[in-house]
Amino acid sequence: MPETFVDLGSVNAPSGVLVLGMAGWIDHWRELGQPLSERARAATSSGGSHLREWLCEAVAVLAADDRPLRVRASTSPSPFDEEPTIATLEISLGLPWPETADRSVPVRLGDLPVDRCGMVIGDAAGLDVWTRMDDEPADGLADVAYWGRYENDAYAQFGGERIAQYGFDGPHGWLDLPLAEAAARAAELTAWRDRLHGKGLMVSIDKHTDFHRFRRAGWHHPLHVGEIEVGGCQVLGIEWDQGDHSIRHRGERDAGQVYPVTLEADEAGEMVMRWTIPPYDFDGEDK
Template sequence: MATEVMLGEVTCPSGHLVITDGGCLEMWSGDRVPDDEEHPATDFAIVGPDAEEAAETFERQTGTRLYDIPAHAADDVVTIFGEHCREHGHDATLSAFARQIPHRERVRHAVEARETEFIVMGVPVLPLEVPADRPLPVTAIPGEHGWQSIRMAFSDEPVADSWMICELGIDHARFVFADADALNSWEHVLPLDGLADLVLWGRDEEQAAAEFGAPRLDDGLYGWLDLPVEEAYQRALTLEARREEPGAPAFAADFRPHSHHWQVMREVRASDHDAGTTTVAGADILMAMTSVGDGFFPVHLDVDADGLPVSLRIDITGES
């Protein structure tokens, strides 16, 4: 039997944990109202005596709220929902919120309503109420083609039962385990120190490095570290323009501002197990690569004989 390996520990002072695609946190609004001028949207509550039944049969999102409905489609969704309720005999309607619901409030509502997930612009988010008074270890079981599973432990009690609570879709090959309050302070893109790294690699990396005078770095890649962010950005544009030229050397470039995302991904890249932590607003946040790229991953809740949570497991490869 494979031995579990430690990926890291998460702390969750708020008691509300978020698990989602770690590459999508740029969209996270925290306590702020989501504000995307390019993609305006409306949030709805399903209301009425049959709200829960209507939500379950409508099968658009989990629970009695519909988040991030594109503004251009809002009227159509209201019409479709009305037709659905008439067809199924449900006494329920859609009521638009005056403003979109902040993502932190979505977590709070989902936990209180015992809803297993919600979405942020189509990205599934798993909210959990977890112990706030101690670190929560996250481990993984190695398999032949990647992790068999990733597990977060809540207690040492024996597992008496288990069930699947959702399927988590990941598009950036990484999970994030984060305190919901700490994400109010998360900076995904903008550098915290005004600096950025720029690295390049690929089939013709040596040719490209020689052409642009990029030194070899300690990790074997080529590039520049700790550049002023504007200088790094302009160099990145120059590299991209060169890549697009006919007959250009084949290489890739990565612009890495010194954000919280950069901090934790630096730890991930240096880790033997492709996982790392960073501290944000007093909470330890864990980023862990899936080991198999993108996909949909079943999430199971293990409970003890009293029905209390023991652990949460994410199936990765389906091996046993």
């Protein structure tokens, strides 16, 4: 039975090199000696390759630099909650399949684990400036959220709005606050909790880093996919449900939970990059 694909959006690659990588480690490449863009450019001398150093992993491929590149996915049910999760990720590269190459034989580029922090698809040079969780936000803004046993009491005292996430009522809080105001609100909540309860209320400040922005952009997408701009480039981020990750992908590479990335030809004879995650084997749990 043929796979049914849904559109996730598009990315662009003005540098001519596209990367699929682990969101939790994208910013670490530059700390390991060479920026991601330099490593990716060297890895694509033969069309594409897998990159790995320390805990950082990505696959880099050549891509058209003058057009949007469509990203699609097929899905399979999660063993965690039976909701659809990505089974095959397909990225159009906008380049013709080489005439001398056999279109029926996929070219394996390597494999990748599913990062519990998410995955990122974007231009290699654009991702050089990716901001991590603890970096300062370019727009000077942050989001504050609170939840827990005493959330209703805190709401009566401090207010805030319901922040809907992934089809559910999320925590209370405030979006798009100036950083100083966000810190002051969080400090008020924490002091109130410590004075009256000691525990029972969680408070978070999420600065508008690229890491937080892609997660926030996916709050209302059924597959947790968000589109943002990074380094002047259009980037897609994919966040995994943590329950699903703990069942399907736990242990990541150390546990052999890695999945193949290939170059293939689509129906029109153009190159696509595919990342294939097999459906969960329920029968295997009984063996």
